[in-house]
Amino acid sequence: MIMKRFIALFVVLGAALMAAPGIIGFQVEKYYQGLMQQFAKGGVELVSQDYQRAWFGAESRTGFLVRIPGGADRSKTETLNFSLVSHIVHGPLTTEGVRLADIQSDIRVEGESLLPADYEAVIRTLIEIDGQGSTRIDLPASEIPASGQRPSIRFSGVEGEMRFDAAFEQVDARFTLPTLRLAQQSGQLLEIDGMQFDSHSRRDISGLMLGGGRFEIGRIGLRDEESGSRFEIRQLGIDAQSNASETAVSASVRYRLEELAVNETAYGPADIQLGVGNLSPKALLQVQQSIDEINAQQLSDEKKGMALLSVLMGNAPALLKGDPVVTIDKLSIQTPDGLITGKLSVQSVGLELKEIGNAPAVLNKLVADASLQMPKRLFMLLVQQKVEADLLRQFEQRRLIEPESEMPDTEQLKEMAATLADRQLSLLLGQEILLAQGDMIATQATLSGGLLSVNGKTIPLPQPPQ
Known part of the structure; x- marks a missing residue:
């Protein structure tokens, strides 16, 4: 009778161990999807998810998209597609002991593995029974030759870890990369x-x-x-x-x-x-x-x-x-050319959204304090570049109206911009909006109660309609 009870107990325990991975699989999928959502909040777009759950494990492929500004004016957008391919082992028994899951992952860019197949990379996530877990990244030092679109890579190893609780309400991460060299042909x-x-x-x-x-x-x-x-x-x-x-x-x-x-x-x-x-x-x-x-x-x-x-x-x-x-x-x-220094503080006091379009009302409810000092030569260079861009735009607009009008060459445009920039600086110095201090220029301004003071001199501001 005692032997039969022991046999029955082992049968029940065996059945429980066999059933546990399948039951745990549902819980693991929820945690894994949560991990992917957290990853997507880091500035990438989650574009696809394929999660194939089996009894003792699962396979997942999650696609992401990164948008990268491009072009000289950064108005164009280039895209990079990559995917995270994960092999998931359901608990409660894993090679790392009693765990909810053991997840090993690989990153693939444009369908190609980011790292060679024989490279011993570790991207591993362990989820504890209570739902908290950690993701460990361990890439040993290596030299990887160029292949396809991938440049040659030489680095001294990468090591990092992210720890999180079951609800992702506490996350700590660290990452180190001592040395990395990328070279192209x-x-x-x-x-x-x-x-x-x-x-x-x-x-x-x-x-x-x-x-x-x-x-x-x-x-x-x-x-x-x-x-x-x-x-x-x-x-x-x-x-x-x-x-x-x-x-x-x-x-x-x-x-x-x-x-x-x-x-x-x-x-x-x-x-x-x-x-x-x-x-x-x-x-x-x-x-x-x-x-x-x-x-x-x-x-x-x-x-x-x-x-x-x-x-x-x-x-x-x-x-x-x-x-x-x-x-x-x-x-x-x-x-x-010298040292640039400055400070700024701007605070709205009692400002309401309905007043945003009313400049005098906004100025009346702002409290600001600002100071700036910079080399005169650098200031002139910045002003001249802006004036040159404005002049070029004006000449191009004029040519749209008068196709026969002449366009100045590069040197003429620079000379015109330099002359206008000198005039602007002289005007600002004459009005004491800027102060000359040797090779430097400086200014200090405060705004309070609708009154603007620049270098101790009150500047009239537009008044709200009565």
């Missing part, structure tokens, strides 16, 4: 050294995902052997942070750069710190949810832009109600 060479990425985010009580992160690159180099041109960035860093109180959300980002060199011309160091505050958590949550819904739809760039504008306009009253503030807390850029 055309002679173009891309070099990246010391790339690091760390981020942490939590869902706040308001429902917003808030947190911070740091992205650093020791060096980026781009060289074209054929033309001899060189572009290099050293010690690039981006730090971001967001937080919330009961009534407002604030965020800040800092961009820092040791040096940017284009051939023999070098810029840097540079340090720019931006901030935004007094934003309604409820309104931001609605904006965030609406943007997620828009990104989930396969819309054209034009329709997506219109949808985003509609979302912002719909939430503008709530955003304005908190008297939002935008700041440039620090602007410091070293150029070959």
Whole structure:
């Protein structure tokens, strides 16, 4: 009798173990689809999903689309299609122990595997029984020869990990790439050294995902052997942070750069710190949810832009109600001509959406403080470039009306632009809107209560109709 009970127990346990993978498969599919949705929120479009679930595992292919601005004026859009192919093993028993699932993935670009078949890459996601999990990326150091559209690749290894909870309300990620070299037969060479990425985010009580992160690159180099041109960035860093109180959300980002060199011309160091505050958590949550819904739809760039504008306009009253503030807390850029420095703070106080089209009303409800100092030579160069572009557009428009009219050549256009730029600078200096300080020019302005003061001098502003 006892033996029969043991046999019955083993039969039940065996049946449970055999049935568990199939039952778990339904839960795993839900988590996997959630992972793909989170990936799509990172700036790519999810265009297709094919999930084939079996009893002990599943196969999935998810297609993504990246839109890349192109053309000289960045008005054109190029697209890159890639897919994530995953082989999924259902728990509860996996090679890594008791897990809900073990997922191994491969990235394919335009149908071709990004990495050779014999390369021992690890892109692995482990989901625990309670739903929390981690994705680990481990690409050992290797040299990969060029093949088809893929350039030759030489790097010292890539290592990274993302950890998440069951509801994707807490996500931590880190990523390191010590060295990467990409070379093409055309002679173009891309070099990246010391790339690091760390981020942490939590869902706040308001429902917003808030947190911070740091992205650093020791060096980026781009060289074209054929033309001899060189572009290099050293010690690039981006730090971001967001937080919330009961009534407002604030965020800040800092961009820092040791040096940017284009051939023999070098810029840097540079340090720019931006901030935004007094934003309604409820309104931001609605904006965030609406943007997620828009990104989930396969819309054209034009329709997506219109949808985003509609979302912002719909939430503008709530955003304005908190008297939002935008700041440039620090602007410091070293150029070959000298140092650019500046600060800016702009806040709306009591501004309503219905007043946006009324310039005098808007100015009356803005509080602003700004200062800027930069090399005179650089200022003149920027003004001259703008004037030259304006002149060229005017001559082209005139020729449409009068086909026989003459167009100035390049040198004539530059001379005309230089003359007009000199006049504009003299006018601004004469009105004391700009102040000359040796080889530098500077200005400082404040706006409050509808009164604009520039370098201590009050400037008349348009008044609202009585």
